[in-house]
Amino acid sequence: MSTSSQLKTIVWWEFKRFFKWKQELISIALLLIIFLVSAGWGIITEVFSEEHQGAVFYQDKQQQQWQFEPPHSVPLRDAGSMEIEQWQQSLPEDLDVLVIISKELEAQVVTRKKEDWQQPLIKALESQLQDERIKQLDLTPTQRDVVEQVPNVEQVTQSQSANADEAADEGFSEALPMLVTISITVGVFTGFGLMMMSITSEKQQRVTEQLLTMISPKQWMDGKILGITLHSIKSMVFLALFFIAIGFVASMFSGAGDNSATFDRYYGALLSVIFVLLGLLLINSMLAGFSATIDDPNHSSRSSVMLLPLLPVFLSFSILDNPDGGLAQVMSIIPISSFVMMPVRLLQTDVSWWQQLLSLALLIVFVVWMRNVAGRLFTMGIQFYGKEPKWKDIWQAIKG
Amino acid sequence: MNITIDRVSKRYKTVTAVDAISLHVSSGQIHALLGPNGAGKSSLVRMLVGLTSPDNGTISISNEQGAEIQLRPEHFAYLPEDRGLYQDRSVNDNLVYIAKLRGLDKSVYAPRIEHWLKYFELTDRQQEPMRQLSKGNQQKVQLISTLLHDPSLVILDEPFSGLDPVNQEHVLNVLRDLKKQGKTVLLSAHQMALVERLADKMLLMSEGRALAQGTLDEIRSTLQxxxxxxxxxxxxxxxxxxxxxxxxxxxxxxxxxxxxxxxxxxxxxxxxxxxxxxxxxxxxxxxxxPGLHELYLDTIRQSKPTREEQ
The missing domain is CATH 3.30.70.2070 (VP9 protein domain)
Structure with missing residues (x-):
């Protein structure tokens, strides 16, 4: 049998081993539920919010042209002057709140205890009292406009990606690097979990010896890396679709979203996909080699060492807001972190061509080197069962 | 297919697992490796199938005409002592996976899987995950996976372990059929009564060394x-x-x-x-x-010093 068809068989087997339609559908259903609940949370809280009864007392009712408009959840009835003093001491059973508005347009809110539902009421009072105070200043219409209008602060950046024409996409652009980083994290974690489970379960189920008489260890490892990378991609695609769905719904409500494609965007997206794919291959190669040295993940101290390759992914989150900083630039070139940082930078800022080229070249070389090292580790580790190779053996295998 | 093992040794750190073993297995014969746990049978078999390499000595394979050939995966089947299949996958999935890795086309492997499942009375269990099968049934599936590609050399490490007497008899018949088809079978086993009925020749090992080899009569005359x-x-x-x-x-x-x-x-x-x-x-x-069992026990007892002697 040709090596390529054996490889295809292993890739497909590794993918199918962990792909269960029922679980995938449950995951999609859960994501949909989360999406629907998040989207409709405002309506849900509105429906389930309790109505609180209150009363309002104006100390200068005769002169008062204005009337406070409370939030829907706290209807207020007028209070008579006779009851006020008594209610300030102790609210009657049918009242949750008493609002007293003074001549100076200040207010006192009397409740039995502090609770969250009172915040919208207080905010509405502050806003409406301020408006009323401004009205009473006897300002000219021009002066009033000046007072009421928030000064416009225009931010001018020299980066092409942040010019005024793309202002409609600004919210999306700000969220995108975070979403991309989250997707990559999900992809990397999927690989971490499945690779460890795949290899250690094979060792525990004693599948290895028979297979190793049919295929070479490197062929087996390559099949595993590709099969599990397919799983990582699948998880990332599902998550990306989920984010796109949220973005689409949000843009429908906000009216934003000039999604016209440009060459730069296509180029950045394509290059980002290449970086992410190479990164997944790199991380999954590392995990394959190292997993083969673990006998039982529940009892091996090495399981925690496997988290080390994931560290750069976590660190990437901390520098998302400064893609042009020195640390971000270095991390976007070092192979171990470039597959996360370079896509993030490509989506946020202009990256010089030499950095892109250097980063990509280093990543490709590192993937090839890591695949060879992992192959040696895998070949040595996969035949150990019931015991684990020593650190010295591992080092020897890495050195080749 | 003939196997010639010439003064092969294998050492693991301080233990000599195989110590200058020589053996010739002729085409179409059933040859048994006998010995207690740790005698070196599995180490010898693992060298034979290429999982490990000998420290000294040579292993050569030749075809019926005597021409030396390189042992390739399609030539032989190997049932390891430490064996298992994917527990969370069905019997059929496991067998199809192995068949595909062996490079078999569906038109070839599908009827073979059907035949063997029927032979071992597992047809109605082929969609069940392996973990739901008893140890004996899992052993049978493992044996089927070993024989699917119709190899000319069959190497079986403890093929009878975990099987009840009825299924041991099934396996015995399968091995006899393989011999009738002209295939070479090398097996290691502890079930002396079965080996006595089955093997043409045998090698009795202890602590990595050969104690006796040949037909049962030859072994008898050597040992008794x-x-x-x-x-x-x-x-x-x-x-x-x-x-x-x-x-x-x-x-x-x-x-x-x-x-x-x-x-x-x-x-x-x-x-x-x-x-x-x-x-x-x-x-x-x-x-x-004396039967093989008796010879085996006597010889192993004699080859190892008793506690008092130590």
Missing amino acids: PKRLYRVQCDAFKAQTAWASIEQIECLTPIDEHEVELTLDSSANAASIWPRLSELCEIQGFALRK
Whole structure:
């Protein structure tokens, strides 16, 4: 049998081993539920919010042209002057709140205890009292406009990606690097979990010896890396679709979203996909080699060492807001972190061509080197069962 | 396919697992490796299938015409001692996966899987995950996975372990069929009664070394050169009457009417019987050939010093 068809068989087997339609559908259903609940949370809280009864007392009712408009959840009835003093001491059973508005347009809110539902009421009072105070200043219409209008602060950046024409996409652009980083994290974690489970379960189920008489260890490892990378991609695609769905719904409500494609965007997206794919291959190669040295993940101290390759992914989150900083630039070139940082930078800022080229070249070389090292580790580790190779053996295998 | 193992040794740190073993397995024969745990059988087999390499010595494979060939995955089947299949996948999925890795086309592997599942009465369980099968049934699936590609050399490490007597008989018949088809079978086993019925030749190993090899008769003559007889006579009388005969090495009463007689290897059986009859009346006698089990136990006991001796 040709090596390529054996490889295809292993890739497909590794993918199918962990792909269960029922679980995938449950995951999609859960994501949909989360999406629907998040989207409709405002309506849900509105429906389930309790109505609180209150009363309002104006100390200068005769002169008062204005009337406070409370939030829907706290209807207020007028209070008579006779009851006020008594209610300030102790609210009657049918009242949750008493609002007293003074001549100076200040207010006192009397409740039995502090609770969250009172915040919208207080905010509405502050806003409406301020408006009323401004009205009473006897300002000219021009002066009033000046007072009421928030000064416009225009931010001018020299980066092409942040010019005024793309202002409609600004919210999306700000969220995108975070979403991309989250997707990559999900992809990397999927690989971490499945690779460890795949290899250690094979060792525990004693599948290895028979297979190793049919295929070479490197062929087996390559099949595993590709099969599990397919799983990582699948998880990332599902998550990306989920984010796109949220973005689409949000843009429908906000009216934003000039999604016209440009060459730069296509180029950045394509290059980002290449970086992410190479990164997944790199991380999954590392995990394959190292997993083969673990006998039982529940009892091996090495399981925690496997988290080390994931560290750069976590660190990437901390520098998302400064893609042009020195640390971000270095991390976007070092192979171990470039597959996360370079896509993030490509989506946020202009990256010089030499950095892109250097980063990509280093990543490709590192993937090839890591695949060879992992192959040696895998070949040595996969035949150990019931015991684990020593650190010295591992080092020897890495050195080749 | 012939196997020639020439003075092969394998050492793991401080332990010599295989110590200068030589063996020839001829095409179309069933050859058994016998020995207690740790005798080096699995180490020898693992070198043979290429999982490990010998430190010294050579292993060569030749075809029926005697031409040396390189052992390739399609030539042989290997059932390891430490074995298992994917527990969370179905019987059928496991078998199809192995068949595809072997490079078999669906038109070839599908009828073979069907045939073997039927043979081992597993047809109605083919969609069940492996973990739901008993250990014996899992063993059967494992054996099927080994034979799917119709190899000319079959290497089985402990093929009978975990099987009940009925299924041991099934496997025995499968191996006989393989032999009829001209295939070479090398197996290691502890079930002496089965090996005795099955193997053409055997190699008895202990602590990495070969103690004896050949056919059962050859092994007997190597390990048990003295002749044993069961003699029907008055046991009490025989003990006193035959005490002075030098050629009798040992006389053990079995019951009142029977004794076991061990004759010296130099004794001439034809001339000694009339003399024995004169001293004590003999109703009958028969040469007793010790079974493989007995030979095995005796030899292993003799090859290892007892605690007291140590």
